[in-house]
Amino acid sequence: MIDLALFLFIAAVLLLGLRRPFVWVLAYIYIDTLAPQDIGWRFVAALPVSLIAFCAAFAGWLLADPKHGARFGSRQWLLTILLVWCAITTANADFPVEAAHKWDWVWKALVFAIFLPLTLTTRLRIEAAVLTMVLTAGAIIINGGIKTAAGGGGYGVLYLFVNNNTGMYESSTISTVAIAIIPLILWAMKHGTVFPPDWRVKTFGYALILACLLMPIGTEARTGLLCIAVLGVLMLRDVKRRFVYVGAAVALGVVALPFLPQSWYARMSTLESHEEDTSASTRVAVWEWTIDYANSHPMGGGFDAYRGNEFTYKVPVRTGDGNTSSVKFEDHTDRARAYHSAIFEMLGEQGWPGLGLWLLIHGLGLWHMERIRRRWRSRAAPGQRWQAPLAVALQFAQAIYLVGSLFQGIAYQPFILTLVGVQCALWSWCRNADSERRVRPGRAARRPAARDAVTAGAAPLR
Template identity: 50%
Template sequence: MFDFVILAFLAVLVVLGLRRPFIWVLTYLYVDIVVPQQVGYVFLPDLKVSLITFILAFAGWIMFDNKKGTQVSIRQGILLAFLIWCGFTTAIAEFPESAALKWAWVWKSMLFALFLPLVLRTRLRLEAAVYVSVLSLATIVISGGIKTLLTGGGYGVLVTLSASNSGIYEGSTLSTVTIACIPLVWWLAMHGTILPARTKSAIFLAVALTGASLLIPIGTQARTGLLCVAFLGLLLLRSVPNKFAFGAAAGLLVLLSIPFLPQSFQERMGTISNYQADQSASTRLQVWDWTLDYVAENPIGGGFDVYLANSFTYETVETIREGNVERTERTEVTESRRAFHSSYFEVLGEQGVFGFLLWTLLHGTGLVAMERLRRRGRESDDPELQRWGTLANALQQVQLVYLFGALFVGVAYQPFIMTVLAMQMALTGLVVQGDRRENQRERKKRLAARRERGREVASS
């Protein structure tokens, strides 16, 4: 029954797209985030939902969409270079079959990110893309939040819409994405125009969705999620008008929530400060050290999933207290074929030094571009530019939280962050278009003034 409901929903979107092809782009955004083929149980897993909507999105733009205002940015060039480089390293990958499986979804994620700014050429379209992305993620977040309240969750236990433990449904990835997305939730609540902003219902929905998002790290018991919450709190201090009140309220909320947190969650979070006793954390450090050695010998990288080549032995150190006596227990652990658990080392190991530089440049230019727009909006008297400045601030916060969480999770190529980068490019393009229109108006005014002065001189 569930499969039929999702299929009917997708069918309605496809039919609506016959009249407004841009809806097919929004449909693919929904499919890319929710991954309905993983949610279904009967026939949805066998349908090529992602491929079908991917083709429709491109076909609709090529055949029916107005290309007026379409422009290509330098950042799209950087992303294209990164896509080509990933294709090259896939061709020479150490593990061709595994690399091909990852490449099968990575290239679509990057190509769609290249394509999206060409389509989001109006204010309405950009806002619609933000709405669909947030609401699509909300379908997962609300489910996870409710189940956390009812069951308390657990590491590797919480099941949201899908029982899959891959992609966005992996615990640490979901925690990172949901916390990162909170600034966009509030931008829509305070500045959205498609639905009424600053209303009681908008604020209530934003509060509810924020609460559900904060429950996800508790339900998944992902340490990365807790760190992302703390980091987002620090970022928000730059934007909130009353920093002292915000900090006091956040601290009070943390203190009040501690008694209600599951004991298993508190114990797992306690391993953050004692990484030497935690096998998972110790393994990550060993993988990162192995990656540096590998890249030193293979500067062009080893292609996707090159971590399958790693193997190492190390010791965990744990202090055990028995009464008034403490003793240190050392355990030798041998590991192999362990994932990177860090986007930075993931890109470095798989794409080498050049690929890592491209990836860093892609994100660095995005942060700089959003900072410029944020400051322009803050200093401008134009309400429209102020609104875009707040969106730039939200997108920058999303990216920063995501990049912080990426220190501990391999999410470098995830569709969500690629979509965020595409929105940044689209936003920059819209502001540039607005500047050009304003310059044209100013030139016309100056030209008209010169003509008027010329007529006055001639008549005199």
């Protein structure tokens, strides 16, 4: 039944796109995030649904979508340069077969991130993309939150739709994404127009936020705990009563502590010292190897260059029990260990040029969202109150991802690249709106911006 339901839903969405081609863009975001082809086992699994939606999204935009308001921004050019650079390093990769396998999905994620802003030319389209991202990731998160609340969590054992520890279903990745989308949920609860804010929307929103906070507990991912701390610090900037906020956060944490499983405490305790944690010790050794490799191969080794690493590091071995236990360190040689960090993933695979491009893309994203916040936060006219809060939500989501990515290899995570595409779209929309205000100040003051589909009454999804 699940397989049939997924197939019928995808088929219905694709058919709806015949009337509203932009729906195919949303369909690809849904498929790329949820991976229904991995959930199903007959109809959906047998069809290349991701490729079909990918091609349909581009064809619909080229053939039937209005191009008014579409512009190619600076970060889209940087993403294009990164795409070309990845193609060059793939052609000269240390491990051609493995590199080609990773290239098969990385190029689609980069191309879609470059293409997406060209389609998000109205407020409604931007909001629809954000909602699709939140609700699709929310489906995975709600599933994990319910199982965690029922006592089914644990490191490496939380089953999320599929028994697959890759992509969005990897424990640290879904924990990072879960915390990153909380600002977007809060924005939709207050400024949404697809689902106008009322008690039902707010109830669902707060329940989804609770499920997001449960994900780091259910997965026992240490990165998730760091992301929660980052979110708490970031939100201090905009709250009106900071002391009340801090007090409430501390009180909530104290109340929640007795309900956390003992295995979660044991897992989190390894944050104190990496020397006593085998996983952390391995990561440090891999990072040191990657720096040495990049110094001797400054242009990078292509995708999966880590397969060539070999290093010796100290492994903690605990002997005895209770008060008589002791820890001694033994040498251990390891090979082909993954980077476990987006920074070192980019450095090892794309070299110093690739890492520089990646940091510039994300750095500009944080700065662009900050500029939108400063320019639009004081505007109170109808149709001008949602831009600054959305910029803040996207900025916070990106900052949380960047912190989480320090400890996992998610430099090319499609969900985050889609978020980058939404940032580019919002930046272009605001620049277009400001340009119209300067060119036609009188007319702009008398009516909403032409591309604000909600207030202008345009046909935004066509």
